[in-house]
Amino acid sequence: xxxxxxxxxxxxxxxxxxxxxxxxxxxxxxxxxxxxxxxxxxxxxxxxxxxxxxxxxxxxxxxxxxxxxxxxxxxxxxxxxxxxxxxxxxxxxxxxxxxxxxxxxxxxxxxxxxxxxxxxxxxxxxxxxxxxxxxxxxxxxxxxxxxxxxxxxxxxxxxxxxxxxxxxxxxxxxxxxxxxxxxxxxxxxxxxxxxxxxxxxxxxxxxxxxxxxxxxxxxxxxxxxxxxxxxxxxxxxxxxxxxxxxxxxxxxxxxxxxxxxxxxxxxxxxxxxxxxxxxxxxxxxxxxxxxxxxxxxxxxxxxxxxxxxxxxxxxxxxxxxxxxxxxxxxxxxxxxxxxxxxxxxxxxxxxxxxxxxxxxxxxxxxxxxxxxxxxxxxxxxxxxxxxxxxxxxxxxxxxxxxxxxxxxxxxxxxxxxxxxxxxxxxxxxxxxxxxxxxxxxxxxxxxxxxxxxxxxxxxxx
Ligand SMILES: Cc1cc2nc3c(=O)[nH]c(=O)nc-3n(C[C@H](O)[C@H](O)[C@H](O)COP(=O)(O)OP(=O)(O)OC[C@H]3O[C@@H](n4cnc5c(N)ncnc54)[C@H](O)[C@@H]3O)c2cc1C
Numbered sequence: 001x002x003x004x005x006x007x008x009x010x011x012x013x014x015x016x017x018x019x020x021x022x023x024x025x026x027x028x029x030x031x032x033x034x035x036x037x038x039x040x041x042x043x044x045x046x047x048x049x050x051x052x053x054x055x056x057x058x059x060x061x062x063x064x065x066x067x068x069x070x071x072x073x074x075x076x077x078x079x080x081x082x083x084x085x086x087x088x089x090x091x092x093x094x095x096x097x098x099x100x101x102x103x104x105x106x107x108x109x110x111x112x113x114x115x116x117x118x119x120x121x122x123x124x125x126x127x128x129x130x131x132x133x134x135x136x137x138x139x140x141x142x143x144x145x146x147x148x149x150x151x152x153x154x155x156x157x158x159x160x161x162x163x164x165x166x167x168x169x170x171x172x173x174x175x176x177x178x179x180x181x182x183x184x185x186x187x188x189x190x191x192x193x194x195x196x197x198x199x200x201x202x203x204x205x206x207x208x209x210x211x212x213x214x215x216x217x218x219x220x221x222x223x224x225x226x227x228x229x230x231x232x233x234x235x236x237x238x239x240x241x242x243x244x245x246x247x248x249x250x251x252x253x254x255x256x257x258x259x260x261x262x263x264x265x266x267x268x269x270x271x272x273x274x275x276x277x278x279x280x281x282x283x284x285x286x287x288x289x290x291x292x293x294x295x296x297x298x299x300x301x302x303x304x305x306x307x308x309x310x311x312x313x314x315x316x317x318x319x320x321x322x323x324x325x326x327x328x329x330x331x332x333x334x335x336x337x338x339x340x341x342x343x344x345x346x347x348x349x350x351x352x353x354x355x356x357x358x359x360x361x362x363x364x365x366x367x368x369x370x371x372x373x374x375x376x377x378x379x380x381x382x383x384x385x386x387x388x389x390x391x392x393x394x395x396x397x398x399x400x401x402x403x404x405x406x407x408x409x410x411x412x413x414x415x416x417x418x419x420x421x422x423x424x425x426x427x428x429x430x431x432x433x434x435x436x437x438x439x440x441x442x443x444x445x446x447x448x449x450x451x452x453x454x455x456x457x458x459x460x461x
Contacts, residue, residue, distance in 0.1 A: 010039045011120075012455045013142055013152035015129045015386065017042025018050025019441065020428040021158035022107045023071055023448035025114070025122055031449075031456055032120035039150060041142065043128040048107035050160050051375075053100050055185040059211040060100045061317045063204060065239065067094040069103060069441050071110055073449065082106045095239070097317035125150070129159075131389045138422065145385075154423035154455035156448075157405075157413065161375040161429055161439075162382040166200060168352070169342040174369070178350045179343070182372035188212045191368055195220045198352060200340055201372035202226035207316050209370050210324055210333070222333040223366065225354055228307045229337035232314060233276075234321035241280035242268045250285075250292040254300055257289070279312055286313075286437025295400065302401060338362065343369060377403045377432060395421065399433025407434050411451050425451035 012028055014021045017040050028038050040047075046054075062069060070078040077090070083098055083106075084090045115122050131143035132155065140155045163181055165171060171179060180187045182205035189212050191197060197213065199206045202224050213222060224231070244264050249257050261282070265275040282289065293301065301309070315321075327333035338354040341361065345351075349365040356362055376382045379391060379398045387405070390396040394416035396405045405413055405426055412420040427447040431438040438447070453459070 008037065008151075009139060010123075010150065010152040011036040011154065012038045012452070013140060013150065013155040014038065014040040014158060015132075015142070015155060016050075016158035016160055017044065017047040017124070018158065018160045019048060019053060019103075019107060020050075020160060020444045020448060021156070022048040022111055023441075023445050024156050024158055024427070024452055026071055026107070026111050027445075027449040028452035028456060029111075029114035029118035029120050029122060031452055031458055032118055033456075033458075034119055036120040036456060037123070038120055039123045039125060039152065041125045041127055041129050041144065041150075043126065043145075045126060046104075047111065047124070048104045051163065051183045052161075053104035053107075054183070055100050055208070057101070057185055057189060057212060057215070058099050059215045060185070060208050061097040061320060062100050062103060063097070063314065063316055064440070065095045065235075066098045067239075069098075069106075071107065071441075071445055073442075073446060078110075079103070079106055082109065097319070129386045132386060132395065132424075133393070134395070140424065155425070156451045156455070157386075157424070157426040157430055158428060158448075159384055159386065159430065162384060163371075164373045164376050166340070166343070166369070166371040167373060168200075168340040170344045171371075174343060174345055174350060178345060178367070179369045179371060182206065182209045182370050185212065188370065189216065191216070191218070193217060193219050195367035196223075196365075197221070197368045197370060198223040198225055198366040199370040199372050200225050201374060202229065202231050202335070203310065203372065203374055204232060204314055204316065205372040205374065206370075207232060207320055207324060209372055210327065211320060214323055214327060218332075220367070222327060224333065224335045225338060225340060225352075226335075227337070227339050229335050230307055230311045231324065231335065232311050232316045232321070234318045235315045236274035236276040237318065238274075239280065240273055240277040241283075242273055242277040244278075244281060246281070246285050246288075249282075250288060254293060254297045254305065258305065275312075276315065279315075283313075287435045287443075290436030291434075299401065375429065377429070379403070379405055379430075395424075396426075399431070401433055403433030404430040405433075407431050410454065411447055423455060425454070427451060 014024050025040050066080050070076050080094045083093050128145040129142050130145045133141045140152045143149050188209050199209050265278040268277050338356045340354045342353045350369050351365050353363045396413045397416045399406045407426050408420040411425045413424045413426050429439050
């Protein structure tokens with residue numbers, strides 16, 4: 001693999017080398033029956049990390065048991081095989097929550113193996129795609145940030161997640177040592193043990209930050225501030241799925257679905273099933289559930305239900321949950337409900353002002369703020385020059401509700417007029433508006449394989 005661009009035309013350009021881009025490369029290499037030329041463009045020197053798998057720290061676990069993380073639909077046990085030293089370990093490992101850093105190792109290993117066994121070649125270019133246009137013959141021209149350019153017959157946008165800036169007046173003026181991104185895993189690990197820390201946002205990245213602090217033996221006060229004060233729930237000890245019919249749900253409006261789902265959870269409980277079993281039943285139908293909701297109902301979901309959905313759907317390992325509960329019970333961690341309004345450096349502290357539910361403003365001082373407010377969903381706020389150019393030139397249009405980009409059911413990007421670009425695909429978080437359920441590994445690997453197949457001109461076997 002080499003750095004630098006190339007004059008020849010590639011068959012496939014993969015833009016982004018996080019989990020989604022690497023999965024696409026693995027599938028393209030595996031599927032290729034001819035010496036196809038594949039190029040992967042990624043600014044980071046290390047592939048398969050993105051924001052999720054860049055952590056080097058053992059306390060950051062996958063949010064899904066190992067059995068759910070294979071790169072291949074047709075070999076569901078592949079990640080477990082990678083982790084297991086021998087057959088005796090397999091069963092136990094399948095239900096465990098592996099360290100997230102092991103997942104990046106896994107993808108890089110499978111990429112290298114696919115490369116060695118492939119009829120195709122892979123070139124990795126360490127750069128950022130800054131613009132994408134179309135030549136007269138329909139081929140794709142990619143401009144790279146470093147000034148080079150390359151051409152490809154088809155491309156896959158796998159540009160993933162853009163962290164959201166802290167939504168508070170004054171955030172831009174805080175010293176870097178006082179405002180840390182939750183995804184700056186090493187910086188979180190380096191927080192002084194006696195510092196008073198407030199994590200803003202209460203999703204999965206909040207859990208990561210608290211795990212690092214707890215692992216460090218943190219002694220200072222811990223606060224979590226979020227608009228809903230809802231924290232991720234735990235996976236059940238067993239992977240049971242309830243057994244109810246999905247079809248009636250698809251025909252209901254949002255309110256009916258929420259009521260029916262509660263009923264199924266309670267019904268399951270009477271039969272000894274945890275409430276998580278009802279969510280497990282929905283899991284493979286997430287896209288159908290979203291797409292069968294009328295647009296107005298989707299908007300209501302985004303406004304009123306999404307946070308409740310997230311804490312039930314995006315669950316954490318039971319041991320992570322127990323540790324957070326332990327911090328709460330000991331009084332070291334306090335969870336506040338409110339909206340952060342402003343932050344200002346005050347001597348060695350940060351004064352944060354936040355609005356409580358009753359509208360009153362409350363202020364307190366901490367030593368360090370951690371921004372765990374998540375990712376930008378809207379294409380226009382992703383601050384990605386490539387995306388801005390695609391939208392600006394009408395090569396793409398924002399997805400439903402402005403989320404990501406609009407795509408056809410097969411993953412091709414729709415232009416401003418709603419026509420599918422013949423050979424430009426998107427995957428992962430860019431497709432959330434169209435699919436909702438689009439960022440976890442089972443969806444990523446399916447989308448990656450489908451795009452690779454289509455661009456290599458192969459139908460499903
Ligand atoms: C903290 C966290 C934990 C998660 N845990 C799990 C889990 O346990 N199980 C699960 O199934 N899912 C999990 N997910 C969801 C999902 O698997 C990850 O989000 C996954 O990393 C998404 O991969 P991606 O390639 O789509 O995006 P990203 O990981 O964001 O990668 C995108 C890549 O594109 C590159 N890029 C961006 N713009 C350009 C450009 N213009 N040119 C070239 N390259 C560009 C970036 O540098 C980056 O490397 C988790 C997500 C997060 C955030």
